[in-house]
Amino acid sequence: MRKVTFPHMGESYRAFKMLLNDLGNEVILPPRPSLKTLNLGVQFTPEFACFPLKVLMGTYLETIEKGANTLVTTGGVGPCRAGLYSELHKKILHDLGHPIEMIVFEPPRLYPFNFIRNVHKLNPGRLSIKAIINCIKKGWRKLQALDNAEKLTHIIRPRELKKGTTTQKYKQVLEWIDNANTTSDIIEAEAAALEELHKIPQDHGRLDVKVGIVGEIYVLLEPTANLEIEETLGNLGVEVERSMFLTGWARDNTWKETVEGMTVKDAAHPYLPELIGGHGRDSIGNTVLYAKRKFDGIIQLAPFTCIPEIVARTILPAVSKDYNIPVLTFFLDEQTGKAGMNTRLEAFVDLMKRKKLKKQHQADILLPSGAII
Amino acid sequence: MQAYLGIDVGSVSTNLVIQDQAGKIIAGLYLRTKGRPVETIQAGLQQIAQLLPEQLQICGVGTTGSGRYLAGVMVGADVVKNEITAHAVAASYFIPKVQTILEIGGQDSKIIILRDGIVTDFAMNTVCAAGTGSFLDQQASRLGIPITEFGNLALKSCNPVRIAGRCTVFAESDMIHKQQMGHPIPDIINGLCEALVRNYLNNIGKGKEILAPVVFQGGVAANTGIKMAFERALSMEITVPPHHDVMGAIGAAMLAKEELVDMHKTTRFKGFSISGLTYHTGSFDCNGCPNNCEIAQIYEEDNVIGRWGARCPRWDIIQEG
Numbered sequence: 087m088r089k090v091t092f093p094h095m096g097e098s099y100r101a102f103k104m105l106l107n108d109l110g111n112e113v114i115l116p117p118r119p120s121l122k123t124l125n126l127g128v129q130f131t132p133e134f135a136c137f138p139l140k141v142l143m144g145t146y147l148e149t150i151e152k153g154a155n156t157l158v159t160t161g162g163v164g165p166c167r168a169g170l171y172s173e174l175h176k177k178i179l180h181d182l183g184h185p186i187e188m189i190v191f192e193p194p195r196l197y198p199f200n201f202i203r204n205v206h207k208l209n210p211g212r213l214s215i216k217a218i219i220n221c222i223k224k225g226w227r228k229l230q231a232l233d234n235a236e237k238l239t240h241i242i243r244p245r246e247l248k249k250g251t252t253t254q255k256y257k258q259v260l261e262w263i264d265n266a267n268t269t270s271d272i273i274e275a276e277a278a279a280l281e282e283l284h285k286i287p288q289d290h291g292r293l294d295v296k297v298g299i300v301g302e303i304y305v306l307l308e309p310t311a312n313l314e315i316e317e318t319l320g321n322l323g324v325e326v327e328r329s330m331f332l333t334g335w336a337r338d339n340t341w342k343e344t345v346e347g348m349t350v351k352d353a354a355h356p357y358l359p360e361l362i363g364g365h366g367r368d369s370i371g372n373t374v375l376y377a378k379r380k381f382d383g384i385i386q387l388a389p390f391t392c393i394p395e396i397v398a399r400t401i402l403p404a405v406s407k408d409y410n411i412p413v414l415t416f417f418l419d420e421q422t423g424k425a426g427m428n429t430r431l432e433a434f435v436d437l438m439k440r441k442k443l444k445k446q447h448q449a450d451i452l453l454p455s456g457a458i459i
Numbered sequence: 460m461q462a463y464l465g466i467d468v469g470s471v472s473t474n475l476v477i478q479d480q481a482g483k484i485i486a487g488l489y490l491r492t493k494g495r496p497v498e499t500i501q502a503g504l505q506q507i508a509q510l511l512p513e514q515l516q517i518c519g520v521g522t523t524g525s526g527r528y529l530a531g532v533m534v535g536a537d538v539v540k541n542e543i544t545a546h547a548v549a550a551s552y553f554i555p556k557v558q559t560i561l562e563i564g565g566q567d568s569k570i571i572i573l574r575d576g577i578v579t580d581f582a583m584n585t586v587c588a589a590g591t592g593s594f595l596d597q598q599a600s601r602l603g604i605p606i607t608e609f610g611n612l613a614l615k616s617c618n619p620v621r622i623a624g625r626c627t628v629f630a631e632s633d634m635i636h637k638q639q640m641g642h643p644i645p646d647i648i649n650g651l652c653e654a655l656v657r658n659y660l661n662n663i664g665k666g667k668e669i670l671a672p673v674v675f676q677g678g679v680a681a682n683t684g685i686k687m688a689f690e691r692a693l694s695m696e697i698t699v700p701p702h703h704d705v706m707g708a709i710g711a712a713m714l715a716k717e718e719l720v721d722m723h724k725t726t727r728f729k730g731f732s733i734s735g736l737t738y739h740t741g742s743f744d745c746n747g748c749p750n751n752c753e754i755a756q757i758y759e760e761d762n763v764i765g766r767w768g769a770r771c772p773r774w775d776i777i778q779e780g
Contacts, residue, residue, distance in 0.1 A: 120749035250772050310750075314770065403666035412580055424770075425525060430583060433543035437578045444577055 088187070088210065089114050091154035093142050095307045097232045098332050100264045105225030106158075109218070110211025114154040116145045119310040123148055124420055130178055137389035137419050138304035139171050141311055146175060150184050158208065161192040166363030166394055168304075224269050226333070231263050231276035233331045238283045240327065243320030244295075245288040252286055253317060259283060292323060295438050298376030299328045300369040301387035302395055305418050306330050312387050313424050315416070315431070319385075322435045327381070329372035330365070350375065357401050366394030370401055377409035382438040384411060390419035412437060460512065463519045464728065465712030466500065466534065467542065467705065468492065468526030471565020471593060472678055473499040475507050476708040477515075478716075482552065486510040487705045489678075496526045497757070500533055501734040508731040520728045521545075521715030523707050529757065532765035533738065535729040538715045545710030547571050547578045550674045552713060553700040558670040561689065561697070562706075563659070563679035565592045570663045582663045590658045592679045594627050598634065598651060602644060606682075609648060613684025616649035624654025652684040656692050671695050676703040736760060747773055 090106050092099070094116035106113045117123070119141050127144030146157055157176075162169030176188040189208065194201035205218060213221070235256065243252040259279035266275035297319060305311045306328060316326050329350075350371030357370050373384045386402065388395030399415050406413045414434045416427060462485060467474040473492045477485045488507050492499050521538040522530040523545040531539040550560045551573060560571040568590050572580040584590060599606040620637050623629040630651065637647050673695055679685055680703040689697050702709060719726060742755040754774050756766040766774045 117749060121751050122749060253772075400666070406580075407668075429525070429541045429543070432541040433578075433581060436541070436544045437581070440577050441579070444575075 087112060088156040088208075089154045090156045090158055090208065091116055091146070091149040092158040093304075094119060094145050095304065095332065096309060097236065097260060098229060098307070100232060100260070101225050101228040102158075104228055104267060105221055106208065108221040108224070109209050109213060111208060114149045114152050116149055119145060119308065128420055130182065134391060135174075136168070136392050137311060138168060138302070139174070140420065141304070141308070142171065143175060143178065146179060146186075147182075147184075150179070150186065154186070156187045156189060158189045158191070158204075161190045163193060163196060164361055164363040168364065224272070227269055228263065228266070228272050230333050231266075231272050231279070232260070233333050234276060235259055235263065235279045235283065237327075237331070238280055240316060240320065241325055242283055242286055242288060243317070244323045244325050245290060245292055247287040247289055249321060252283070252320065255283055255286060293439055293442065294325065295323065295383075295435065295442060296325045296327065296381045297383045297385055297438070298372060298381045299326055299385050299387060300365075300372040300376075301329075301385075302365050302389055302392055303330055305387045305389055307332065312416075312418055313427055315385070315387065315427070318424075318428065318431060319435075322431060324435055324438075327376070329368065329376075353378075357405060358397075362394050362397050364392060364394030366398040369395060369398040370405060373402060373405050373411070373413065374409065377405070377411040381411065382442060383434060384413045385434070386413060386415040388415065388417050390417045392417075412441075460515050461518045462511075462515055463521070463712040463716045464507075464517050464534075465545075465708035465710065465715065466503070466520070466522045466524075466530045466536075467545070467707035467711060468496050468500065468522065468524040468530045469542075469564055469707070470525055470567070472704070473503055473524075473526070474705040474708040475503045476702070476705050476712055477507060477511060477517075478709060478712040480716075482713075484702055484709065485512075485515070487702055487708070489704050492526075496529055497533070497738045497740065500526075500530055501738070504534070504731050505734040508734075517726065517728050517730075519712075519715035519719040519726045521711030521713075521718075523711040523714075527711075528765065528767065532757065533729075533759070534733060535727040536715070537724065537726050537728070538711065538718045540711060540714050542707050542710075543569060543571060543581050543583065544578070545707045545714060546676065547573060547710070548713050549706040549710035550676060550700065551576055552709070553702075554672055554674050554698060557672050557674050559667075559673045561659070561673060561675045562677040563590070563592060563675075563685070564677040565596075567591060568659060568663055568677070568679075570659075570667055570669075572667055572669075580667060582665075582667065584663055590624075590655055590662060592677070594630070595651070595655070595679065595682065595685075598631070602648075604644075604648075610652075610682035610684035610686070612645050613649040613652045613682075614645075614687065616643075616645040618646055619649040619653055620646050622647070622650040622654040624651075624658035630654055649684060649688075652682070652688040653692075656685060656688040660692060669693060669695075673697050675699050676706045678704050680704070733759075742768075745769065745774065747771075 090111045091114040092102055103113050123144035126147045127140035131140045131143045159172050161172055172188055172190040179186050189204050191204055192200045239252050239256045246252050259282050262275040262279055266272040319326050350368050353374040354367045354371030358367050369386055402413045462477050462479045465476045473490045475488045479485055486507050488503055490499055490503050520534055520536045522536040523540050523542045527539050546562050550557050558573055562569045569583040596606055599609045620642050623633045634647055675697045680699045686697055738759055740757045745752045745754050750770055752769045754768045756763050
């Protein structure tokens with residue numbers, strides 16, 4: 087009997103758990119990455135590899151300890167080493183004496199047979215094709231519900247009257263969505279969750295600062311990998327919009343919600359006409375789109391030594407200059423000290439707020455009253 | 460007389476400044492933190508209290524630097540601000556048209572870009588010794604030269620030797636190699652100054668538009684060798700402002716003033732007497748979840764006044780007021 091597990095990426099595990107259960111699998115839930123995950127991951131991976139490889143390795147070892155024997159993950163195309171990580175994980179785990187099976191999903195559009203074969207492996211209940219499609223649709227709906235709830239917290243947290251309310255309420259409503267197991271229940275739980283979040287007492291008069299977050303997918307989607315940067319920014323009174331959600335990423339090119347209806351690829355084209363692997367081009371394209379939508383700043387998140395993001399990082403100053411938008415980059419690694427990040431975030435928020443206030447009042451507010459000009 | 464207190468608790472130095480209403484610096488202190496921020500803050504408060512005229516009333520306190528939260532709860536700060544904002548505020552007070560601030564401290568260095576009086580960009584390195592004061596300190600003591608004379612010695616160089624600057628390990632082995640080949644000390648020191656500046660500009664200054672007026676501050680700004688190396692590398696005149704070593708503290712004092720005057724609040728300052736209280740710190744591992752956060756806490760007499768290190772609000776202390 088397969089005992090299935092998968093990487094931990096934010097709250098998405100709730101949808102994957104339901105989908106895999108529906109298909110008749112026993113699921114071992116990946117724990118939220120912790121110090122233990124990190125220690126295990128760092129111990130058994132090459133030092134020069136990037137952070138996602140290490141966190142995933144830690145997660146796999148933790149779930150294997152709990153009895154998992156099948157790891158479901160994604161592959162990837164294009165020149166980014168993360169596409170090969172599933173192979174590397176498998177080799178290392180086998181070397182360590184864990185005879186796990188690795189089921190790797192490649193992009194279905196390019197590798198349809200891989201997709202069909204993998205789904206077949208994960209379908210011990212031998213559901214009909216129609217039933218499988220329904221399960222996937224339902225899982226997708228749950229993923230959307232989770233993403234929508236998270237998106238709303240990004241808007242409400244900076245405006246909450248009592249610090250911490252949003253995070254607390256969010257934890258509560260996630261359970262509602264988690265417990266919904268039919269499509270109609272999911273839709274109902276989502277509506278109730280959004281309503282509950284809207285009820286949080288807010289101050290709408292606050293200075294409205296908006297930041298777009300771009301970068302590599304794993305460090306964007308897993309809050310423990312980015313030291314909960316979105317929550318920190320929210321507590322500093324900043325509304326964040328993340329360029330990547332699992333649902334959005336999976337749809338990929340159907341990017342319709344931007345003002346000018348241009349795709350990320352088109353937006354990045356003047357700066358980087360090539361796919362350089364990972365999410366380097368997306369980071370540039372999304373920065374352009376956020377700038378056009380008059381955001382106040384951009385934060386780029388990248389795993390330490392990530393080549394695509396390093397390339398993007400060296401191009402971003404040009405975008406920053408052309409669109410007059412500040413960009414701050416964080417390279418993330420196993421370092422858990424948050425003080426350095428907080429200092430930079432606070433300074434970045436000060437920068438954006440003062441710039442905005444100045445634009446609003448056309449007054450020289452940097453100089454304290456009484457200063458000699 | 461009314462005045463404001465600014466405290467900058469950095470990794471290497473702890474600075475205190477008292478500034479009056481008009482912006483004049485009444486007293487300034489530059490102390491070595493020596494890894495003991497609590498004791499240093501207490502000693503600093505005691506020392507600076509003795510420098511003050513009678514009847515001086517502190518009507519606001521600001522803290523900054525990596526130890527700003529610690530200092531904040533100890534003294535009862537009105538404003539706790541990051542050092543980037545603090546440095547920018549102080550520099551634009553002394554040189555109102557400043558467009559670039561180079562700041563090199565003990566363990567970190569920053570570049571701050573301002574346009575029309577507001578910060579538009581900044582960068583900061585963390586504890587990479589190649590490009591900070593502690594490496595200079597270390598080399599000075601290896602060569603047996605007081606750090607205060609280090610910069611002047613560099614000026615005596617007539618033929619600077621090239622020292623690798625990307626990493627202190629490379630730099631030090633290069634320095635030793637050059638010294639064993641017989642190069643004179645001033646040339647080696649000047650080479651080191653140039654290496655440090657090159658590393659700073661390539662690393663922190665990368666992609667930044669450095670426009671005049673350029674202000675150079677932080678502890679390392681006292682080093683004329685570095686200042687000259689910057690001037691050569693940038694072909695620009697560089698200003699080292701008065702009180703360059705305590706600019707962060709001045710910024711903190713100014714921000715405290717801004718906050719209190721604009722908001723019509725009264726200060727939370729506990730008074731200089733806290734230097735007589737006993738403080739001790741402790742830490743423990745929280746077992747509430749698999750994160751196992753290391754929680755550090757500080758006691759004032761027997762009361763916990765601050766806690767840090769948690770990734771959730773479980774151990775937060777509700778501040779009154």
